[in-house]
Amino acid sequence: MVGPFEELRVIYVGAEAVVKLVEWRGLKLVAKVRVPKPYRRPEVDQQVRSERTIREARAMIRAKRAGVPCPAVIHLELSTSTIYMQYVEGESLRAVLASGAEDFSEIANGLGTAMALLHSTGLYHGDLVPANVIVQEGMTYLIDFGLAGRSDDVEEHAIDYHLLERSLTAGFPLIASKFMEKVREGYGSVLGDAAVSGLLRRVEEIRARGRYVERGEHQV
Amino acid sequence: MKEGKLVCLGIESTAHTLGIGVVDSSGRVLANELATYRPTDSGIHPREAAQHHAHAAPEVLRRALVKSVSSADEIDVVAFASGPGLGPCLRTGATLARAIALKLGRPLASVNHGVAHIEIGKLATGFRDPVVLYVAGGNTLVTTFSEGRYRILGETLDIAAGNCLDAFGIEAGIGPMPAPEIWAAKGQKYIPMPMRVKGMDVSFSGALTRASTLLREGARVEDVALSLTEAVYSMLTEVLERAVAMTGKKEVMVVGGLARSRRLTEMVRDMVKLHGAEHRGIPDELLGDNGAMIAWTGLLMFRAGQVVSVEESHVRPRYRIDEVEVTWLGPSRS
Incomplete structure (x- = not known):
């Protein structure tokens, strides 16, 4: 028992x-x-x-x-x-940003690092949004692995990045790009710059899909 | 002037439907006429569709005008759907809009098709700041207004929900929607489908592949239809639920052709209860692609001074709703 x-x-x-x-x-x-x-x-x-x-x-x-x-x-x-x-005590990144925190460099960098460690072991998070990041004394913890999975495919890793950026852009449009810059730095510090550019290339591809794409004759 | 009311004529031609609608500034739909291209085989051929629209245009326009105004001079603004959609179809509608605008000497409004679905939905429901699921043959996304734009909270990572169900129906030999849903009602057994939800994004290609495999293996079409529709609608309702939970907004609407689905509507209604939110339906004729939605949005844009010259009236096949600067609404009330 x-x-x-x-x-x-x-x-x-x-x-x-x-x-x-x-x-x-x-x-x-x-x-x-x-x-x-x-x-x-x-x-x-x-x-x-x-x-x-x-x-x-x-x-x-x-x-x-x-x-x-x-x-x-x-x-x-x-x-x-x-x-x-x-139990990880702390505040969600969403709450931290909503409270107007200006010094988020360390947090963003730590988030990029955590993301890279996760990806380096062949995992993706699947729901990487600010509400699913806990900040505890400047440390960033990832929580809610409910949609996580295993894949070495850069596609899944790129979706993590895409989700994070899009949800920051939707929720915090004014700081999103600065924040993501620091995330990329943290990511690159673990997996290298080549991994960052590979990731970004795939992010672009993903964004080009999932829309009303003109597909010649077979748009049903 | 007609008692101070403005009148807008709107042209929709992004895909199958050529729609011409006339709406006035009190929100009254004076005309909403359409002609739909039905391909002889499975897919839509953009050029054939465009030819269909060009062919049907004079008659649809005539019907719309006869129903709405005593003279074309009463029209104050001409709006057209500039995207997203199929290039040849968009160009046909845009050409017609330019011709009418030039002939009448009226301004042009260039309307995003997705935004128009949302605005006409708001007009029909009376909602002011809803969370919106936009599901159709070519589009699947969850959106809400924030900081001057309709922000995309989630979308499909591969094919649109409507496309998935249409493709399945055609492969199964029962035809596109609503056939899969009709057959699903006779299904007895749910066969597990891959349900890929990522954050507020969805992916349907895995479920479609599974459905095709099941068909080849000889599963009953009714059961596969049941399993696929249940899986697809469950995913859609789930991402919509996530958006409702995240935004805390209390108004929920579903727009686009697939919003006609009874089963999806039922699921969404069950979902909103869990969050103390409200769902309101929209009449069928305003859910599918139509000219009235373009006219209404064009009118809102015109009142906010958002018009384009003929030279600027380009079509944009990949026009995303979050590229539109929404000048006709105040700041988000969330």
Whole structure:
């Protein structure tokens, strides 16, 4: 028996999961529970929730092993689609930027470094937005690996970059480009400048797709 | 002047549909006429579609004018969809718009097709600052207004949702939408589909490939249709939900041809309840590509002084909605 987990408070209610602070044998942990979605067919819902719970735990363990700052997985409960993990105290990057922080160089650089470490081990995050980065005393932790996966394909890594940049541009248009410049620096410090330019080339390609592209005769 | 009301004629010709609509500044749709190109085989041939539009234009224009005004002189502005869309089709609509504008001596408004879907949706729902899912044959994105533009929160990384379902229907021999949804209603079994959601972005090519494989392996068309539509709509509703959760906005609408889907509408309605948000439907004739939406958006642009000269009235096949400077709205109210 692992339990009991004592619920202390709800940290965050997301679109997909409820994140709670719990206590287990005197230790503070985070429980991430994927909630059923009434709009999905039960079979689809079951598929989505269990696939993502397993994938998330697996990705976190691999990321941790590669030295990516992220919470450690403590326990998995598949019957309720729950992951118990280390509690990382701090503020989300979104909150930090929203509060008007001007000195974000170190944070952005650290985020680029974390991203590069993640990619270097063949993982992608899949939802790399400011709300999924925790800043703790200048350190940047990646959280929410719910859409993460394994791939050495630069495509997936480029999507991480693309998502981050787009969500910064949407949420913080005035600082986005400066922030991303520092992210690239951090990324390059781990994987080298060639990796950065390779990544950016693919980002451009991705942006050129996914639109109303004129495809000659077969636009259905 | 007609009691101070402005009248705009709008021309839509980005893809299959040639639409000509007339709208006045009180938001009344005076005419919304269209002619749709139906390809003989599976795909759309841009040049054939453009020829169809050129052919149909005089009649559609005549019907639109007869329904809306007593004389063409009553038109104050001429708007056209400058993109995104198929080059030859766009050029046909633009040429017509320029000719009318020159003949009447009226200004031209160059309208982004996606923005027009959103603006007519806002007119129909009465929403002021919604989160929008725009789903059609050629477009799939989640957007909302922020800092002077409609920002793209999420979009498809490969094919559009409508394209995915159309391609499946054609391959299965049942025809494009709404056939896949009709067949899905007779499905009995959900077969797991790859569901690729990344942040607020989606990818449908994996699900389409899986559906094709299942068909080849002899699975029942009804079951594959059920599985594919459920997977695609679940992904769309999920990214829309993420956008609602992220923005905290309480108004939700779905625009574009695929918004006609009953099942998708049902899912979105179930979703918004979870967030205390509200979904409002839009009449079918304003959901698909139409001229009224171009006219209404052109009118909003004209009132904000956003007009172009004939020389500047280029078409832009890859015109993204976030390239448009939205001068006709105030700052975001979120």
